[in-house]
Amino acid sequence: MVLPAAVEAVRTVCWTAALLAGHLAPGRRDPRRAAALLRRYLYRMGPLYLKAGQILGTQSGLWGPGAAAEFRSFFAGLPPMAPAALRRTLARSLGAPADRVFASFDWTPVAAGTVAQVHRATLPSGEAVAVKVVKEGVPERLHASARVLGLLLHLAHLLVPACRRFDLRGQFAELRPALLGQFDLRAEARHQDRIRENFAGNPRVGVPRLYPEHCTDRVLVMEFVDGVPGHEADRLPADRRPDLAARVQEAFYCMAYFHGRFHVDPHPGNVVFGAGGEVVFLDFGLVGVLSEDDRWHLSAFYYACVRGRWELAADRFTGAFVVGGDRLSADCRTELADVLRHHFEDRSRRWSTMAFFRDAAMLLHRRGARLSTRITLLALALLTGEGFVYDVDPGFDLWTHNRRFTDRFSPYQSDAARETFRREIEARAPRAAALRAAAADTLVAPTHLDRFVLPSTFPLVVRSAAGARLTDVDGNVYLDLSGGYGPHILGYGHPVVREAIHRAVADGAVNALGNPAEFALARLLAQAFPGQGRALLCNSGTEAVLVAIRLARAWTNRRRVAKCEGHYHGFSDHGQVSSWFRYSGDPHRPRAVANSAGADPRLVADTVVLQYGDPASFDRIAACAAELACVIVEPMPAALAEVDRGFLRRLRQECDRHGIVLIFDEVVTGFRVDYGGAQRLAGVRPDLTCAGKIIGGGLPCGAVVGRPHLVDLARTTHDPFLDVTARAFVGGTMSGNSVTAAAGAATLGHLRAHPEIYPALARRTDLLTGLLTGEAAAAGVPCRITGSRSIFSVTFDHASPRRIRDRLAGSHLQASVALAYYLRKHGVYLPELHTAMLSAAHTEDDLAQVAGAFGKSVREMADAGFFAH
Template structure:
């Protein structure tokens, strides 16, 4: 209550200050005579903002991006870096230190300099030394700033409402909406706890980055009023001319950092001016001051990337639709004049993305866009306004570092590197180099386009392959294309061929089954043998239902779970792919939505049944918050389906899986493991043996078909029996799940699968060999990238591994794109072909029993040569 009274008094005083000082500086400006009015306005405005305090400085910087509200010169002043501000007095400093540190200054630090070396509008920074001898930087919030910010924000919000009501010409700018959206970000500037969290998050996003560094935070010493971090020795951004590193390269690095924060992390520095940037002589960039940051949601990033992708290809109608949907506050206001709006916005886009792109100006694009929005009675969202401020400030610094920088050209290079499509230059290179090598495959693809749609390979969905192979023959660890080129294969048909292609046992079994009539929809001995082998691998009492694919197995398992529990909803994990069904693809790849720990379901294809998507509960693998979400929704959930060893992570979390099973067992929720990829690959019987967990149902595919289409659901008898008839047709319709298929368990597929599983069961040393081979190859690849100085993450186990050109190791699947150089992964696949290795472009890789040690050495050398060639071509420089 006392704080509320103080805040009310402060707000009242703030209102008096606004009226008084506004009147005073207006009079100062008016008394200045007829000289250069713009110059006079800039000077008066600067003094006014400094007098009014931090809220007005920051709010002015942001609102200054809204061209049209203020004259151009005034807008520049709003975005100006306010330096050389006065520090708080010694008594105030001691008050804040006593309140903000966990112990007296002398106990926390061996030495503390009470004269700050940097002073801002909200805080000041002092140097200190820890008792362990480490030099530290200590950021201290100025005394009283928090109350002033709170009061000023309250007053500004009311003033914005009043101006909106009383000045009709200004209503189109929607000042109340802007101020209200900005208030939380502005108020959080004086909370060092939150700033420490943001700084640590940015540091995690850039960990292991080759040239970006964020000072480490000492969280145990930091409080709401004080932030303690490591001290960094480097040249301040405004003195960049003192740095020996080439200016053009430094500017390109800075742009790379700015854009990576925006487009891939979604957490960006709103104010990257020279005072918040330091530079080392080796070109290392250090970012500081995370008091004001912007965030883009997954939908924002998706929309922004889609917008730029359309602009690059001059698809103006798509660009207009995507920008309006993502960043326009009232898109419905343009509906009545849609044709005119699209025509006018297209003209803006053509001007900036086509006619003057060589002299790209974010300010120019924003000015034209904002004016257009105002004409149609709407505005851009404040999220985009913060992004605009970041880009404006950052690009301003870029031109200071390198006046000749071509921002748009560098932006294109950046987006190409992180795009799932080859850039123009790289595509032309591979057209020359691969075109002569594989004319037959290319001709076959062109011909097939007239009669075949192949979304898995020739026409790969969303991420099409530029140079797909047409394989004429495969044997052991190798494939041969129609042009006669031989490759060591790391795809293995996305997993089935664990024994290698055309294994003698499988060939003999298939030949015999075909000779015996290729029986389907009638029982056969091979069907019984395959089901028995699978059941035995999963322990006493397990029962099996056979299907034709992993996708079918998942659909069967979910139907069985609903029938068995009487509940309807399904929970799944973000980034886990369970086949191409509507349920299986929800938030599975490429597109995500919602909070990181409370994701929201999103379709990954057109044609989805919206009700299925909306009724899916999304969880995060490995995150304890998922258990709370499960408990909150337990009464409606039939099951949770999970990849126990997610293909995207190439590893598993045994503790998380164990807790998941405990929580679900308590609430009567079935646990379904999707081991279509990992079942019988990482271990005979799958991940359940390695993790020590017992799911209710497991979905299988790939390996159990011996290279032919096959799937299965295996699990607890009382659950699987939900698919068995009761003998009463009326009871069946009410209580049993029908999961049949004409080709399910056909004799040819079952014979092939039986041959593979029998061979694996009788030769357990195969798994030991696969583990050894995988570990050896991963170690080799890591050594090569380390030697070459290339940021790369190689991970995997038990015959599955992945390669990602990345400076970080993301925890969540949605973060895999945060820093991942997708174009480099695609290009690597094509470089490797020249060295006789076929690897999937955007997929995990796998080894088989047929891969010899000589094969592994060839793969290792091909990788080293390919990455070296890529590095020499400038792939990994900025």
């Protein structure tokens, strides 16, 4: 490496001197001549510098169209390697000559880039493939160029104060692994597979399929994609071009902001347009990754910008993406807010990432701060991508389409949509609107009026409910798909439950005293969960989780708790950790995040976050087993409506191995998916089960059911001194009160006596999900309906990711909220952004009515522009 680096240093000095001499010569100051001179310089400097030329080729706004055209040859018109070098590379990488691996091989490349070239070939099976081959000598040249450039930047860092302030040395160090990793095609294959998976099912975006059996570190073999090269978009039929720029922008933004894995080099040479205008991405040698935290901060920043809250946007930007941002003065933040306002408002008709980053960087430079290297690759990708978008459509209004895109993934409606809904809903339900307005002075109702994070802009105010229907205070009747978030599995006001409540009230509504209904409910619970045997009653699912964790800590004398990301266990500090609103850390090693102001940071830090269904979770359990009191998990996460039996069985084994208490949170699924819960479906028994919702028959109730040695820790020893040190205190004046217990015992008794309810619910859930899927397909709307055993959800997205964080990342939240309001026009109540549920009161005619309302709603939403592009 010493000799190539020395040669590269000499080359750098000579050609840089020639560039400066040419630029300073008389008559060389016009942009076209300067661009031609720079193009020749970059070409002679080698592959590391050609990347810069590809970016410049997309920046017609910087150079002017004529000057930028000088760099277009860098997209795919670079010289290929010699035929003999190509044959050597193929034979060495594939382990055999090319004519023995492929039925045919075209030795003339279809494209040649800075690092590799691509050939068309045919497999023995007859499939046409593209073969990407790293050019011989390029890895060595890249390493040598990187060493020289790194040395030059080091010298500049020592000698030039401005370089120190911008930390060019540090920023290059951040970029260097990505730049040098371009010739490792195995890493590229992993990126390509992941991005292809992210866009699976999306008809507007494509990524070629790989043939892994033929892929090596220097050769990639993938399906051959016929299409129009990105720099020749004008060859597409006229009817395919109007939305092309928006499709390119949306595809890239999806990668960056919602998938967290994006193409760093989206120049025209790395894109092909299909016959239908679909955008096909190629060449994943340079891929950037945004963490969950980065995406959260970017979303928060853009949300503030969209709302025009510039001071807040400046705070969020500096807090997340500026080194030394915490030391910036108030007036500097005000200046940055002015920069944001200028670019996001004044220049919105011709948005420029380059101009924004330039102005922000210069301001920060003057104040002794700089942009973080964490967003270097994203800034580079945005710079290249926006240049490509303008190249496809010079008149494209990027900021307007950016707003339209980011609005989709905010749960809150645009001002125009909110005003439309307000007029329609308040015209239909004026009394409800008046009651909500009056209640604002006296009532905070976080569950249904003032919902945390998730919107309840137009909540229902219900006068009565019966069976599967709700009647609001204005007399409007709705088919209900909520069931009060789960308790009403028999439907509202079922005769068995109503009669039990009437009798219990007539008998005095006893609390804080033993009563027959309390004994009956406890017996039904203990019998429903075989092998657990003891039941302890409380007042809610949240209380049940608090009690179960305390019992586990008392038994094990350990303090830490493990839970799964995306699993909600009530509103306690533990229950909300990494539950629903925000996630953090690597998906295989999630980091605990509080999700609420006021949470005890020590308790959050003591929580180990696992990933449901991920084998890496067991390594995390083993690593901190000596400190873990319990693992709490939803055996059938409501957001997924699936049971991972293999994961739960292994979890049971690991907890047994390490003496950890296993807790199943069946507050939602207990007695809904089966009598005895999801644990019956999984064939796995926990140590403790948390129950709630259905077990109260529509009244507040919770319970912990479990093994005697654990639940008995809440029972007195009859020695007060021993109780304080060896028993877990659990209290509750209303726990086991006769009215709630009577309603719960009546509900469970009816379910046990009528086991046919469960298969009927399962059939109707399958029927409804099929009907809704058909309606969405007929309307041409990207929609995924998932459901099982009375629980279902509607997500407007193409993909079907497995992790909860990924399911939420790309879903069209605005459309999901809007669907709830459109359905109300057609007599159906669906909770906004919440899992929906059926009850035994729903008939097949009801489901047909729901499907019809859904079909009308998604068509109206499509006409209103919710699914544009």
